[in-house]
Amino acid sequence: MRALVIDASSRQNSSVTRNMTRQFRQEFARAYPKGQLQERDLIKTQVPHLSADTIEGFFAPSPSLQAKRATVLSDQLIAEFMAADLLCFGVPMYNFNVPSALKAYIDQIVRVGRTFTKVADGELQGLCAGKRALVCVSMGGMFAGSEMDLVQPWFKAIADFLNLDEIEFICVEGTSRGNFSRQQAMDLTSDQIHHFLTAATAERLSV
Numbered sequence: 001m002r003a004l005v006i007d008a009s010s011r012q013n014s015s016v017t018r019n020m021t022r023q024f025r026q027e028f029a030r031a032y033p034k035g036q037l038q039e040r041d042l043i044k045t046q047v048p049h050l051s052a053d054t055i056e057g058f059f060a061p062s063p064s065l066q067a068k069r070a071t072v073l074s075d076q077l078i079a080e081f082m083a084a085d086l087l088c089f090g091v092p093m094y095n096f097n098v099p100s101a102l103k104a105y106i107d108q109i110v111r112v113g114r115t116f117t118k119v120a121d122g123e124l125q126g127l128c129a130g131k132r133a134l135v136c137v138s139m140g141g142m143f144a145g146s147e148m149d150l151v152q153p154w155f156k157a158i159a160d161f162l163n164l165d166e167i168e169f170i171c172v173e174g175t176s177r178g179n180f181s182r183q184q185a186m187d188l189t190s191d192q193i194h195h196f197l198t199a200a201t202a203e204r205l206s207v
């Protein structure tokens, strides 16, 4: 079993989502002692926004050498992503959406011919079947599932487009509120991570 953990909180210390992904690492090591775990910290190593050269490298039939060079990072990120059976994302809500660092990462890995392809009649088909994703979300307010929550619908759309087998969310809410209990949140998270890692038949993605 191979897992990829992707962190996107700008906070290195006292980050709720980094605590959640740390719990995932611990539970994963317990559940799969021989498993391999890869880490991708989108803050420590920032992923650049797409440039004109990157887009040429993605789409041109015969890209220039410069355009090919511009897609080297995308090649590496996609190889890492495609090697994983399980994906765990740590996602703080920023302005009701995902952090821009995570959006930049997704822009680098959602790529024609690599993670999705064109099929008959111009239809597009995801190439990422066989993977399950766990998205650990944290937000200061109480917005999970409301129309202000752009995180979950966006992630579901990406998972559906790439044809992931499953996507599951753990949402910790109210982290900015006075009565927020970090311990309570971590206990809940731990149960849900355990369930994600051990669930034999997980709920199918429905979007």
Ligand SMILES: Cc1cc2nc3c(=O)[nH]c(=O)nc-3n(C[C@H](O)[C@H](O)[C@H](O)COP(=O)(O)O)c2cc1C
Residues within 6 Å of the ligand: 009, 010, 011, 014, 015, 016, 017, 018, 091, 092, 093, 094, 095, 096, 097, 138, 139, 140, 141, 142, 143, 175, 176
């Ligand atoms: C730049 C920024 C924007 C934020 N925007 C929102 C928001 O739109 N809605 C919300 O509920 N909380 C918002 N928050 C609060 C964070 O979602 C909350 O502190 C969360 O627990 C952060 O996760 P972390 O501890 O892993 O960094 C924002 C925080 C920051 C720093």
